[in-house]
Amino acid sequence: MDMPRPYVPVPEPLDRADHDDRADLDGEHDEPVHPTGSGGRHRLMVPEPAPLTEHGPARIIAVANQKGGVGKTTSTINLGAALAEYGRRVLLVDFDPQGALSIGLGVQAHELDTTVYNLLMERGVEVDDVIKKTGVAGLDLLPSNIDLSAAEVQLVTEVGREQALGRAIKPVLDRYDVVLIDCQPSLGLLTINALACADQILIPLACEFFSLRGVALLMDTIEKVQDRLNPDLTILGILATMFDPRTLHTREVRQRVIEAFGDLVFEATINRTVRFPETTVAGEPITTWAPQSNGAEAYRLLAREVIAR
Numbered sequence: 001m002d003m004p005r006p007y008v009p010v011p012e013p014l015d016r017a018d019h020d021d022r023a024d025l026d027g028e029h030d031e032p033v034h035p036t037g038s039g040g041r042h043r044l045m046v047p048e049p050a051p052l053t054e055h056g057p058a059r060i061i062a063v064a065n066q067k068g069g070v071g072k073t074t075s076t077i078n079l080g081a082a083l084a085e086y087g088r089r090v091l092l093v094d095f096d097p098q099g100a101l102s103i104g105l106g107v108q109a110h111e112l113d114t115t116v117y118n119l120l121m122e123r124g125v126e127v128d129d130v131i132k133k134t135g136v137a138g139l140d141l142l143p144s145n146i147d148l149s150a151a152e153v154q155l156v157t158e159v160g161r162e163q164a165l166g167r168a169i170k171p172v173l174d175r176y177d178v179v180l181i182d183c184q185p186s187l188g189l190l191t192i193n194a195l196a197c198a199d200q201i202l203i204p205l206a207c208e209f210f211s212l213r214g215v216a217l218l219m220d221t222i223e224k225v226q227d228r229l230n231p232d233l234t235i236l237g238i239l240a241t242m243f244d245p246r247t248l249h250t251r252e253v254r255q256r257v258i259e260a261f262g263d264l265v266f267e268a269t270i271n272r273t274v275r276f277p278e279t280t281v282a283g284e285p286i287t288t289w290a291p292q293s294n295g296a297e298a299y300r301l302l303a304r305e306v307i308a309r
């Protein structure tokens with residue numbers, strides 16, 4: 001069956017020679033940039049979300065990009081926390097054996113006996129046995145640790161191996177408004193499981209040279225999942241991360257991303273700031289650790305956009 005697919009143009013990688021930071025040393029191009037928004041692309045008014053009187057069924061959003069260090073985990077934590085602030089019930093799924101999502105929320109996942117691994121691989125382990133509350137009201141976590149890396153190998157021989165995560169979380173979908181899955185930096189079987197059960201995918205993209213490399217492969221994988229496993233999967237949006245308003249090149253990379261992906265790019269842009277690594281040490285989201293910060297406001301804007309889309 002031929003499924004209509006969203007047209008997703010894939011941009012060429014930037015040519016380093018044409019986009020050099022040094023060009024900005026005189027500060028000539030330093031126009032003011034909106035702290036959390038588009039820097040004048042087109043100002044969308046993103047409404048304050050209406051409070052919910054009842055909850056569920058959840059929409060499932062996979063946060064994915066096979067490139068590491070682009071802000072997947074940071075975005076999962078902080079988008080989740082911002083959605084919870086708006087009264088949404090949120091379940092975060094740590095689907096990376098590194099366990100960074102769990103650690104970032106102050107959960108010592110390596111000490112846990114029951115994690116997502118057991119949920120996927122052992123009969124009799126229910127999702128409620130694994131869910132943990134976090135310090136943020138309305139924000140729950142399915143923690144993972146290095147055990148999950150074995151699941152990737154063990155699942156290969158299972159029947160319905162791509163649907164293991166979807167099956168596992170199904171019983172609790174009615175209780176949550178949003179499920180966010182923090183994917184590992186690869187396009188392996190774990191990420192395919194996330195895409196197979198997701199309604200939407202959110203792609204963090206760092207505003208750096210070569211960040212667009214690999215996007216074609218990611219789009220190709222999304223198309224294959226749409227064809228073979230999950231025809232309803234759509235791209236929720238692209239989030240520009242690691243943005244440094246002082247340098248010409250990150251502004252240019254962001255501009256290229258907007259040219260290539262248009263309205264798929266969120267108005268919210270995440271600036272590069274040391275406050276994010278600090279929150280990992282603190283084990284809590286930036287929305288509670290530094291509630292007034294630019295970073296917290298940026299993730300609140302993202303949350304409003306996600307609710308509005």
Ligand SMILES: Nc1ncnc2c1ncn2[C@@H]1O[C@H](COP(=O)(O)OP(=O)(O)O)[C@@H](O)[C@H]1O
Binds near residue numbers: 072100
């Ligand atoms: N906006 C940001 N500014 C500065 N550092 C960031 C930002 N977002 C994330 N980081 C840091 O960069 C590293 C990688 O981010 P992370 O969210 O773990 O990426 P991923 O999950 O895609 O590998 C982490 O140390 C994190 O604290």
Ligand SMILES: [Mg+2]
Binds near residue numbers: 072096182183
């Ligand atoms: Mg990560």
